[in-house]
Amino acid sequence: MMIIKKTSRIKFNNKFLSSISVKFIEDNKEINCKGKLSETLLKLAKDNNVSLEGTCGGSQSCSTCHVYVDKKYINKLEPIQEDEEDLLDMVDDYKVNSRLACAIKLNEHLDGIVLDVPTNSTNLLH
Numbered sequence: 662m663m664i665i666k667k668t669s670r671i672k673f674n675n676k677f678l679s680s681i682s683v684k685f686i687e688d689n690k691e692i693n694c695k696g697k698l699s700e701t702l703l704k705l706a707k708d709n710n711v712s713l714e715g716t717c718g719g720s721q722s723c724s725t726c727h728v729y730v731d732k733k734y735i736n737k738l739e740p741i742q743e744d745e746e747d748l749l750d751m752v753d754d755y756k757v758n759s760r761l762a763c764a765i766k767l768n769e770h771l772d773g774i775v776l777d778v779p780t781n782s783t784n785l786l787h
């Protein structure tokens with residue numbers, strides 16, 4: 662009997678990826694992490710002590726997970742949905758590369774992504 666072990670590795674650009682490399686920049690400090698496929702950037706940030714509050718638990722209603730995405734990666738993200746766009750319209754320090762970390766799931770195209778954490782976050786639940 663042959664046992665086939667499932668792995669979470671995928672082949673991308675002729676190399677196998679078992680995790681996705683992510684760099685958060687917070688207060689000029691780099692925090693390098695390895696995330697799993699389909700994991701949200703918010704979960705990865707929380708697991709690695711990046712100070713994104715995520716007050717609403719990832720339900721896209723607070724905006725305390727606001728990040729700036731490196732412009733090299735902005736077009737590799739899934740298109741922004743209306744709910745996320747509506748929230749981002751109300752955050753302080755909005756930029757064209759603003760996104761919500763709870764709305765972004767890791768995939769192979771995001772390997773090496775760099776995210777800036779804003780100094781202040783806007784909590785739209787208050």
Ligand code: FES
Pocket residue numbers: 703714715716717718719720721722723724725726727761762763764
């Ligand atoms: S955690 Fe609240 S909007 Fe992302």
